Amino acid sequence: MGSPWKALSDDNRRRILLLLKKKEIVTPTEIAHHFNFTMSGVSINLRILKEANLITEKREGKNKLYSLNRTTTAELARFFDDMYDYKLKSLKEYIENKERKRK
Template sequence: DIMGSAWEALSDESVIEMLLLLNKIDMIPTAIAEYFNFTLPALSSHLRILKDSDLITEKKQGKNRFYSLNRN
């Protein structure tokens, strides 16, 4: 259940802070992981859940993927 997973992710204060930051700037996963001290597997899980629940968007630019808050 994606909404249950989204609520679970949102219960993590770091994920809320990540969404607030992604509201200001687009970021690549390695920068997000460094900023919040997430492991890449943990971040990947958070990003997948947030993307699947339409809370964030992913934009490919060259070899990089940039994430930002979905403002729609």
């Protein structure tokens, strides 16, 4: 299992994650077009994200479909909690404000 910290430390990989968040499910080709990346570059970065358990992959015919793994962040969240537990309180307020606005 690769380090999620290393996986997240690259700008392009974080951009890919945000795209996956937005589109729910995406093929490597779509990612390559969207950001103007080479296919091999996309493929490698998807592998790194997959090995860090940040995304999941499935094949559908010719295509591979990638989507966010929404459970893994617990590991990262735990670090932030260990680190900044009182900070998470202000994060909580931030989330609450956001929720208020949403309504």
